[in-house]
Amino acid sequence: MVLMKVKFSYQKRVKLAQTLWLMSWVAAFAGCLTLGMGIFLKVQLWMHNEVLDNSHIHTVPNTVIVAGLATILMNLYVRKISQDSLDVARFPQWKVVMVPFFFISFLFTFLVLVALFLTCAMKGSLEDSLKMGLKNGIRFYKDTDTPGRCYQKRTIDKLQMEFQCCGNSHYKDWFEVQWISNRYLDFSSKEVKDRIKSNVDGRYLMDSVPFSCCNPSSPRPCIQTQITNSSAHYSYNYQTNELNIWIRGCREALMNYYTGIMATNVVGIALSFILQVSVLVSLRYLQTAMEGVVGQENVECETEGYLLERGLKDTFKCTVERTKTLFKSNQVETTGSTEESSVPAAS
Template identity: 65%
Template sequence: MVVGKMKFTFQKRVKLAQGLWLLSWLATLGGAITFTLGCFLKTELRRRGEVMDNTDIHCVPNTLMIVGLASMGINYFASRICQDALDPGRFPRWKTLLKPYFGCSIFFTTLMLISVILSYAMKGSLETSLKIGLKNGIRFYKDTDTPGRCFQKQTIDRLQMEFQCCGNNDYRDWFEVQWISNRYLDFSTKEVKDRIKSNVDGRYLVDGVPFSCCNPSSPRPCIQYKITNNTAHYNYDHQTEELNIFIRGCREALVNYYMGLMNTIGAVVLSVFLLQSSVMASVRLLQTSMEAVAGQENVEIETEGYLLEKGVKETFMEYMDPVLKLLLLNQVNPSEAKLEEGATGTTTTS
């Protein structure tokens, strides 16, 4: 069954070729935008790489960069086809190249759609990665003298100030780790000794947070230490003093930032996908409508164009048959293998 069958006069073929030329260059620009967005997202993820536990999320920008470059090449090829489309003498030279062209177009256009789906579906992986990464970042905050962790404090402080957040889930995460280095603790004082002895692991834990958690919008000087002790500060109640430090956790802030970024990118790439699909469909209509003109003296005759000569399933199998045959050639036939084993055994016996 023919899919998308349409009739084309000479004037309609001319308009189709001209419109496709413009559309292909717009899609080329869309491919460049997709590649740029992939590079931007990759850069943003690498900036926060120290507070991420895995690199699974990088599959989104990597895919965007690949399909962006492929889209530019595919659409440039389509623009060249348009230039020769209405010349019966030059258009036939593209005939052998069009089948691989459509195969590549379908593959990379599908990959573009997958990248859009991934940009919306990676929230769980992103949240898990940030949960573990931020937990380790807070734990290693004090290790400014340890190779490989020297800049962890700077990274966490900048992160908390930039995104106006504190801790992993909230500011209480700082109460569970020793974030003050031992080199800045006076072990001769009773307070330090008592706090270390009261902890099973011998850590110096305080109900305080780093300075980067302080909210500059607070009407009073920042209270970093003894946050939960209302009697340690005048006219203070830590349950109501929400403006004194940032309440929101950094994981929530980063997830919202990156998901907002990826959702916006996904919407843009979806528009490019629709544009790319239009180019692919237009090239197919132009190709099939021009095939009827080949060998004709009168190029202004009315022709028919279509998207698929057969059904979707039949067309898919037609494209897959060469791939399947290639895979089968690399496999050993079991009956042939038994014959070879038998021949080897006979030779050894004799």
């Protein structure tokens, strides 16, 4: 039973070819947008690579980039087919490559769908990656003399100033690490000695944050040291006064930023997928409608177009049987060639 059969007059075939030509350009443009969004996401992840703990997070933009390139190439090919489809003399040339083209097109269309699902599922893995990456970044903030960590301080300071955030999930994350290097501590000072001795791990901990946490919009000078000590600053109450440092954590700020990018990517990839499916369906109708014209004296005759020559169930069974036959024939050829090679040559 033919699936979704439609009758096409000559005028309808012409309109279908013209519509397909226009749709292929629109789908190619959508592929360009998908490619651009994938590149933009990859660049942003690369810029914040030092605070990302998982390198596999780049799988998502890489898949989006490949899907965008595949969409562009496929639709440029469809554009050429739609131009030549109404020429009965040229159509048989395209008919030979249509089956492998549809197979490859469905694979790449499925890749676009995979890119869509990966982008939707990226949020959880990205948050975990940022959580560990920022935690390590804060811990290694003081190691400006250690190879491989020399620029960690600059990265964290730049990040906190750019995204107006402080710490990993909260500004108090800085209270739990020694973020001042030992080379800048006066170990002859009683205060420094007492702080180090009071800590089990021998770290210099204090209720302070780096200067990059300061809010420049605050009217009073930044209180970045002894934040929880109300008596250490004039006219200051830690419990009631509004702090003049950023309260929001950098993980939340970065997640909000990347969520916006991912939402845009999802919309763009979904649009590209819908357009690509529409292009393939239209191309299939045009192909089957033009097959009825081949061999006819009157090229303006009415023909029938369809998606599948049989139903879904019969088509699936036929495809499986053809695949099995193909593998069996390959095995027979391999066995035959092996037996021939094993026969000794006549002397």
